[in-house]
Amino acid sequence: MTEMFKDALKGIRIADFSWVWAGPYATSLLSYLGAEVIKIESRGRVDQTRKGSIMNGDSFNGYDSSPTFNNANLNKQSVAIDITKPEGAELARKLVAKCDIVVANMRPGKMDKLGLGYKDLIKVKPDIIMMESSGFGSTGPYKGFAGFAPIFASFGGLAYLTGYEDGTPNVMSGVQDMRAGTASAFILITALINRKKTGKGTYIDISSSECLSDLVGPQLMDYTMNGRSPFRCGNQDDIMAPHNVYRAKGEDSWVSIAVGNDEEWTALKNAMGAPEWAEDPKYDDEFGRWQNRKELDQYMTEWTKERTSRETMEILQKAGVAAIPSFSAKEILDDPHTKARDLFQTIDTPALGQQVVMRPAWKLSETPARIRKAGPLLGADNHDVFENLLGMKKEEVDRLEEAQIAW
């Protein structure tokens, strides 16, 4: 079966020292494209997501029962190496010598202390591509500072801009790790392209906060151009109105509606049965609608709350107006469109039974991105990797496990 597939990153091997989500998601994306990822963990330094998640707390029994870990580490192999011991660090360097890419997201400086810094690794693999991902970057006065997902959003400028106009800032959630991870995957492949052309590797320092800042570039430019800091504004747009999320029939059910021009406004009015309030000339042009948007939103709600979000979507889309429910997780999982697009996959896991996960979200015609296997049990691939890749004898691997080097 596997011969049927071509992989864009065929033959690329990654030594992945990263944990939680930002690093692991970057290497996941590369694994979807065909790279082989070996995750380096140990019982002395367990990936936090094996124990719990920031959303649910320490809710898993044992290190192999975390759906969150599984989801963030699909396709990967796991070797257990205690890199805080000199013999463990030596073993890790041997492994790196067989790899193309190294990814880590410990605090800057930590890998150096363990003898696994870029200067150490280029000795064993001169063209290695090494990425260190951190909250604030590995230079500058805040370089050693701790950062998790909410920190990137705060320091990067996104949290300040997210929220109701009369509400507090919003850091969102682990999604910020995914954002940093996606940017990381892009630059890692670019480094592979560069290596192919020049034969040279590189060290890459990526700041997750800067990744987030780049996503609010125009708002930052409002400051560099006009000395102004834009503020939170809920769902509002600079000029479009209606442009909001409206209450629909049913519990906590909502639909987003956006009108971009006069033609769509007319279509919306007609679809709503040309209510009298909508004929007020103050709504005839975009500026008037925007100025009176709050009042407009109230009128709109009178109409939307009488029907389900799906009914509103169907009525308005038919009329040529952009309307989509604000989907909950369940609605997405049950949706006929996501089903037609085949977005979810059930995989067998060794410790958790069947798990539903989302497929990679790029549809590539020749090198399909795909999930090949479940996330690994801790240290599950010690023998395979140490024997087959590093050429060690079984007895030697047994010894390392016993000595808690491979542990």
Next chain:
Amino acid sequence: MAFGPLTGMKVVEYCDFISGPYCTKMLADLGAEVIKIERPEGDSARRRGPYLHDEPNPETSGLFLYTNTNKKGITLNLESPRARDIFKALVKEADVLVEDTLPGELKEMGLDYEELKELNPGLIMVSITPFGQNGPYSGYKAYYLNTYHASGAGYVLPAASPNADREPIKGGGYVGEYDIGVHTSVAVAGAYYHKLNTGEGQYIDISKQEAMMALERMNIVRYYMIGKSPSRVGVNRVRDTLVQCKDDGYVICVLYPQKQWDGIVRALGNPEWAMKAPFVEQKERDAHFEELKVKLREEAQKYNTMDLFFRIQKEGSACAPICSAEQVYNSPQTKARHFFKAISHPVAGSLEYPGLPYRFSAEEMKGKDDHGAPTLGQHNEEIYCNRLGYTKQEVVKLREAGII
């Protein structure tokens, strides 16, 4: 054109607003040659602010300038058959075409992948649409607000709401649209690497909804873990909290795992309440989260924002001030890393732009010689005359005929 690791990669962009243009900006900033094709009226991002000095001008929109650095710009009206031939001639020489027309639109013009790959078998063609090329919603209309909420990302915002009385919201600015650009750039880079190795091109179907869902992949399947849809109401988020300081600024503190909490307690000078039940164990803190938030907020009122930030970080725990654009720009960290860089533009002049989030040891990886976004049709003569062999007079006629 900037120089960098992607120098030699040839990209044609036929996209509007943010997602497609940001994808190709990421390539252009690292040296790819990007020819941006605009309709004669120009990219719609030109008609949105922020404008330099608040003077509306299609050449000084910060949104457009930021999203289109390092590209070449030409105008082309695909309504005209001759323009379609020009389009084909450009695509024939390209490694990558990124387009964002609605499904079926290019096929009607004879410019779909099947046609184009006949001309250029190694072409990587990327289509970005709201819902992808197939499925019941593939013809649906969606603005950035709608795609954000279609992904499930809005339903959980604002996180930690006290109840569900108010509407779900989108992320700040145009964050979702930029996300889609980043998401697409990974697939393009992967496909280009494959092409360098094998010569093979391919077609890539990107759905904006799915690009944003990918970021929510954990949250969506959490449905199976907790037996209900995660929502914006409090219980789904008890691991960090926002506190307001004496000077009104906000700090976000991470309260999990235990090591984080211990650092915060030390930073606050080991207050008595924190040393005893129910605040010692994580499980108990979860159960008394509302009380805990009140306590932390009281403590935060004793400090100024930056003071609290440094205190907590000094103890090794994660926290950060909530930064406005001004604060991002003026942070000593941002300055030390030279994150903003000055780029000149023929109309807007020299402005400071947010730069790349990565730094490299290898010289070859660094983008060099940045230039500003193209003015409308700035490179018409260069592309039409020098590349495609039209004379200058013909270019004038093409313009008069409404083709370019």
